[in-house]
Amino acid sequence: MRILSAHQPVYLPGLILFHKIALSDVFVLLPDVQFQRHSWQQRNRVRNGKEAIFLSVPVRKSGDLGRTIRQTEIAGEPWRKKHLTTLKQVYGKRPFFDVYFPAIEALIEADYANLSDLNCALIRHFCEVLELDAEIMDSAALSHEGESQDRLISLCQAAGANSYISNVGAASYVDEAGFSSQGVTHYWQAFRPPEYAQGKAFLPSLSIVDALFNLGPDTARLVRSCGEMTRDLSAAQAALSG
Numbered sequence: 001m002r003i004l005s006a007h008q009p010v011y012l013p014g015l016i017l018f019h020k021i022a023l024s025d026v027f028v029l030l031p032d033v034q035f036q037r038h039s040w041q042q043r044n045r046v047r048n049g050k051e052a053i054f055l056s057v058p059v060r061k062s063g064d065l066g067r068t069i070r071q072t073e074i075a076g077e078p079w080r081k082k083h084l085t086t087l088k089q090v091y092g093k094r095p096f097f098d099v100y101f102p103a104i105e106a107l108i109e110a111d112y113a114n115l116s117d118l119n120c121a122l123i124r125h126f127c128e129v130l131e132l133d134a135e136i137m138d139s140a141a142l143s144h145e146g147e148s149q150d151r152l153i154s155l156c157q158a159a160g161a162n163s164y165i166s167n168v169g170a171a172s173y174v175d176e177a178g179f180s181s182q183g184v185t186h187y188w189q190a191f192r193p194p195e196y197a198q199g200k201a202f203l204p205s206l207s208i209v210d211a212l213f214n215l216g217p218d219t220a221r222l223v224r225s226c227g228e229m230t231r232d233l234s235a236a237q238a239a240l241s242g
Helices: 015-022 079-091 097-109 115-129 148-159 176-181 208-215 218-225 233-241
Strands: 003-007 026-029 043-048 051-056 135-138 163-166 185-191 227-230
Touching (some): 003 015, 026 115, 043 079, 079 097, 097 115, 097 208, 148 163, 148 176, 176 185, 227 233
Parallel strands (some): 163 185
Antiparallel strands (some): 185 227
């Protein structure tokens, strides 16, 4: 069995994305999907005291309609300093901050042609830190066609994968019989949101940086242990809802 999953490149993703990658042999980044303003594509959550706040990457406002993440340019506002200062203030005293922050700082401070390049660079870095074995590919590197599910099936065929993993958010449009008819077995990601030591009252659904700064190398074990894949959609939904 060769398992493929795919996802649009999002900013500073949470544990759920890296858990899906951990289940996969091939992970395909989809930077040519449509950009959605104020989505996870340009922001994510970190701790700020007792609450969670968003760190958002500003983008140029012209040409929103129909542009892809790869076509979305980062605005020239001083967001980098704000994000890095926030991370230092919030996590500077956490046990593994000094281990992981310098590389994250360098990636955020680098120049990128577009939002996708920033997000992909961070995702690839975190996959290396977590020692995930999946082959990370850009969809542009694979010959594929179609839209939505047809595109995913085409990507599986191009990558030599016979299995595909979706998260439960795709339940409204996934046709499992359609996958099967093309020789691809469909699975659901049964992700169980974990609790871990944050030094304060636990806040769920934060960026991967929160776990890394708090847990260090144990984050890799956490990512691998918080679920499995299943053919049973109801089981996957129950896992996510706790």
